[in-house]
Amino acid sequence: MPKLTIDGREIEVEAGVTLIEAARRMGIKTPHFCWHPELSVAANCRMCLVEIEKNPKLQPACQIPAAEGMVVHTENPRVREARRAIMEYLLLNHPVDCPICDQSGECKLQDYYMLYDLKSSRLASEEDKVRKRKHVPFGPHVVYDAERCVMCTRCVRFCAEYVKDPMLCEVHRGDHSEIDVSPDRTLEHGYSLMTAHICPVGALTSRDFRFQCRVWFLKAAETICPGCATGCSACLDHNRGRAFRLRPRVNNAVNRCWLCDDGVLSYRFHNDHRLCSPSLGRGNPQPASWEDALSEAAAALGKTPKAERAAVLSAERTCEENWALIVFAREALGIERFFLAARPDGTADQRLRSADKNPNRAGVRLMLGAEPEPMTALLEAATAGRIRAVIALGAEASAAGVEPSTGLLRLGTVVSIAERTGTLPDAAHVRLPCGSWAQSAGTFVNAKGMAQEFGRAMPLGDGLLDVHEILARLARRLDLSFPYKTAAEVRTAVAGRLPEAGAAGGAP
Amino acid sequence: MPYVVKRPERDIWEQSYIPETVRGMGVTLRHFFRNVIGRRDTVTILYPEVQRPYPPRFRGLHRLTQRDDGSPRCTACMCCQTACPAECIHIVAGSYPDGHPLAFVEKYPAEFWIDELRCVFCGLCVEACPCDAIRMDTGLHARPVEARPHLMYERNLLLSITDAKGDVLTANPRKK
Numbered sequence: 276m277p278k279l280t281i282d283g284r285e286i287e288v289e290a291g292v293t294l295i296e297a298a299r300r301m302g303i304k305t306p307h308f309c310w311h312p313e314l315s316v317a318a319n320c321r322m323c324l325v326e327i328e329k330n331p332k333l334q335p336a337c338q339i340p341a342a343e344g345m346v347v348h349t350e351n352p353r354v355r356e357a358r359r360a361i362m363e364y365l366l367l368n369h370p371v372d373c374p375i376c377d378q379s380g381e382c383k384l385q386d387y388y389m390l391y392d393l394k395s396s397r398l399a400s401e402e403d404k405v406r407k408r409k410h411v412p413f414g415p416h417v418v419y420d421a422e423r424c425v426m427c428t429r430c431v432r433f434c435a436e437y438v439k440d441p442m443l444c445e446v447h448r449g450d451h452s453e454i455d456v457s458p459d460r461t462l463e464h465g466y467s468l469m470t471a472h473i474c475p476v477g478a479l480t481s482r483d484f485r486f487q488c489r490v491w492f493l494k495a496a497e498t499i500c501p502g503c504a505t506g507c508s509a510c511l512d513h514n515r516g517r518a519f520r521l522r523p524r525v526n527n528a529v530n531r532c533w534l535c536d537d538g539v540l541s542y543r544f545h546n547d548h549r550l551c552s553p554s555l556g557r558g559n560p561q562p563a564s565w566e567d568a569l570s571e572a573a574a575a576l577g578k579t580p581k582a583e584r585a586a587v588l589s590a591e592r593t594c595e596e597n598w599a600l601i602v603f604a605r606e607a608l609g610i611e612r613f614f615l616a617a618r619p620d621g622t623a624d625q626r627l628r629s630a631d632k633n634p635n636r637a638g639v640r641l642m643l644g645a646e647p648e649p650m651t652a653l654l655e656a657a658t659a660g661r662i663r664a665v666i667a668l669g670a671e672a673s674a675a676g677v678e679p680s681t682g683l684l685r686l687g688t689v690v691s692i693a694e695r696t697g698t699l700p701d702a703a704h705v706r707l708p709c710g711s712w713a714q715s716a717g718t719f720v721n722a723k724g725m726a727q728e729f730g731r732a733m734p735l736g737d738g739l740l741d742v743h744e745i746l747a748r749l750a751r752r753l754d755l756s757f758p759y760k761t762a763a764e765v766r767t768a769v770a771g772r773l774p775e776a777g778a779a780g781g782a783p
Numbered sequence: 784m785p786y787v788v789k790r791p792e793r794d795i796w797e798q799s800y801i802p803e804t805v806r807g808m809g810v811t812l813r814h815f816f817r818n819v820i821g822r823r824d825t826v827t828i829l830y831p832e833v834q835r836p837y838p839p840r841f842r843g844l845h846r847l848t849q850r851d852d853g854s855p856r857c858t859a860c861m862c863c864q865t866a867c868p869a870e871c872i873h874i875v876a877g878s879y880p881d882g883h884p885l886a887f888v889e890k891y892p893a894e895f896w897i898d899e900l901r902c903v904f905c906g907l908c909v910e911a912c913p914c915d916a917i918r919m920d921t922g923l924h925a926r927p928v929e930a931r932p933h934l935m936y937e938r939n940l941l942l943s944i945t946d947a948k949g950d951v952l953t954a955n956p957r958k959k
Contacts (some may be wrong), residue, residue, distance in 0.1 A: 374860030
């Protein structure tokens with residue numbers, strides 16, 4: 276184990292660890308463009324040059340492995356001067372179009388300019404700058420600006436090494452070099468937005484996020500991606516009640532530091548097709564007050580005989596919300612039949628994407644302690660008239676080969692607790708709006724059986740209620756007992772039924 | 784350190800204030816007769832019929848400057864919105880479609896709202912603008928209106944307001 280000195284402090288690291296990694300462990304941030312912990316070393320940006328004693332030239336910290344007795348300086352005048360010179364080179368032909376650049380505010384060129392350069396350009400005239408292609412669409416999700424590119428080749432290495440589809444390459448030489456897609460290809464492999472995410476400058480930007488919001492207005496909150504059963508850790512960027520994007524959050528047990536395109540775009544589950552107030556009536560819903568909607572729901576559920584009631588659990592919603600519904604249905608309504616509403620299956624791959632597009636199917640099984648019946652069974656029972664009243668959680672319900680609305684429309688009463696429109700709320704008589712996944716706190720159990728708790732990323736909007744609160748109010752109106760008053764109580768009840776948080780439990 | 788305060792010593796004639804009152808009345812009467820009979824140099828004016836010229840750096844209502852082709856100079860970078868301490872600016876950015884003559888500019892303000900009632904006329908938006916697209920050189924006051932929404936100025940209205948000389952372009956043209 277080599278022992279070395281960085282900036283006057285000693286550290287011992289395993290053999291093969293590079294200087295930039297060793298410095299990072301000591302809390303020293305070495306500036307870099309091309310280095311990425313999950314990708315191979317390119318050492319082409321020269322921003323991480325450090326001085327190693329007894330070494331005549333500055334060396335790239337991202338490439339040099341730590342060696343016994345090394346004495347490294349990461350911030351002395353010689354290093355700072357080298358970084359200033361690198362910044363001058365990188366910014367020589369830069370268009371400085373920060374006002375229209377989406378990276379502005381989280382751009383490493385801006386950050387390092389402020390830290391190391393702070394000089395105006397020595398180029399005689401703007402007209403001398405090398406002009407290159409701008410806003411070139413690389414694929415359905417990503418747009419490329421060659422003038423802003425610093426040729427760090429992170430995107431090239433990402434496609435080659437992580438996606439194993441080397442479709443991006445460097446073309447031309449010197450000042451004129453830029454990134455291009457292979458002929459007849461488009462940047463479209465399910466992880467293309469990660470190239471924009473790892474781009475340290477504004478060269479690759481997301482077409483979806485383009486011009487939507489300046490990044491300094493965004494507030495970030497930790498969450499779990501609701502897009503599929505993998506349950507990747509993510510940060511949700513939002514502003515004024517609107518979600519703008521998901522960014523991957525490092526979780527080496529699940530997604531390391533990546534997220535698929537569908538995952539980045541799954542912030543839309545918060546924004547689109549939301550139910551904003553309670554409404555009554557099937558087909559032509561009329562807005563109603565919470566009082567009226569809850570009374571109507573309680574009356575409709577109460578008048579149906581116990582044996583003809585059923586509950587629909589949702590694989591889109593958290594364990595806590597499903598557990599609250601299970602307790603409410605069993606103890607208050609005497610329901611014995613539970614069905615599972617879920618989004619339809621989609622594409623899967625060997626990396627992050629699961630075919631099951633629901634974040635919490637495994638969690639619902641754990642909560643119920645048994646396999647819930649599929650939606651097809653509910654539709655058959657409804658068609659046969661054995662079930663007349665349903666209280667349903669979640670919006671989407673697909674049943675392979677069956678048009679759900681026809682069977683659901685036979686039900687005399689459907690009370691839907693959902694955050695947005697979908698099969699179930701559309702067929703409901705009473706719609707009770709709850710918060711989206713971003714507005715709720717809870718636990719998702721992913722396909723590996725890992726329970727991952729997440730907090731409320733955004734405040735619950737006006738006119739919305741938490742699921743346990745809706746159920747408690749319903750129980751009060753029905754004069755029935757519901758044991759939970761707060762989210763913490765539901766959380767405590769659920770905790771014992773979940774595998775150890777974060778650890779992979781046995782798949783249920 | 785304690786010390787004795789010297790009290791002013793006034794005699795009874797001074798204490799009566801009569802000479803000072805007479806002298807003050809004299810000043811008043813001098814101005815009165817000078818302005819009524821002699822040359823008139825009153826400092827008050829009959830506002831609003833008579834208005835003083837404002838200094839050239841007076842910060843009035845905002846305007847959005849235009850390029851030579853009439854398009855807004857603003858690129859919706861949101862610097863003014865960020866700088867605004869009153870949070871009275873709201874911008875929604877749009878993207879010029881491919882093939883548009885201004886496609887090279889990429890970004891433009893699809894919506895641009897200024898709530899002139901919230902505005903504190905500090906001029907930070909003008910300072911922040913990197914494109915000289917927003918200026919407060921109109922020389923206009925916020926006029927009295929009947930309803931609050933009438934002072935919610937939107938993009939096209941802001942673009943049509945001119946500077947004090949009647950120009951919609953910027954007074955500070957720079958490179959394109």
